Amino acid sequence: MKIKEIIVVEGKDDTTAIKRAVDADTIETNGSSIGESVIEQVKLAQQTRGVILFTDPDFPGEKIRKTISEKVPGCKHAFLPKEEARPKNGKGIGVEHASVESIRIALQSVKEEMDEFISEIFLDDLLEAGLVGGNRARARREKLGALLKIGYTNGKQLHKRLQMFQISREEYIKAVTTILQEENN
Incomplete structure (x- = not known):
């Protein structure tokens, strides 16, 4: 499955999980304090190919999603239910823990922001x-x-x-x- 848009994720483990599931390019925010250089990358990606925000289903992930949405209008959004983002040992939560199938379903169910x-x-x-x-x-x-x-x-x-x-x-x-x-x- 090839994804045209660039997928914004939180870190390199998320990128690895995405690339296991689909053929796509990613931008990593490297945490919730998003620098101006990351915002500029996301703006360029939105202008050229479009952007899908695919952050962890937790407070920091929602904060990243909100920050980018405010600064880069028109992004698409992919969401994982919390139970699909937990590892087998139950510690932590994130895109990197999701199965290939869960990631593909989330990306097939992308939602578009509308004002x-x-x-x-x-x-x-x-x-x-x-x-x-x-x-x-x-x-x-x-x-x-x-x-x-x-x-x-x-x-x-x-x-x-x-x-x-x-x-x-x-x-x-x-x-x-x-x-x-x-x-x-």
Whole structure:
């Protein structure tokens, strides 16, 4: 599987994992304090070939994703569910621990950022589905992020991410229904 865009990852172990799964070029951020030279590389990559942000499903990974998105608009995003980014020994989390198949699925499910989208999903919908507030909200958001391939977010960011990736009301309802049915079985 050949990827046209340049994939932005956190480090060399992520690059190794990506190259095991697909034929692609990468840019490594080397951590969450992203230097101006890395931002310039990402800007050039976006202008010439396009960029896919593929960071770890943890706080530092989300910070990197947010920083680059703000400075380089129009990036595409690939997400791994947390359970697919854990090593067998359970210590740590990252793209480098994901299977070849998980990486390929994430890259086939890339989401594109969109600015001009009016969501049909409202904050009340998130409350009603138990995605914000309540003791199961976090687990439900994790499942929703995996089903919709938009990654995990906290309650405040969920609505923004649904808008950013133009998730339709139908897609949202289908995913929420699946989550609630799984809980009732």
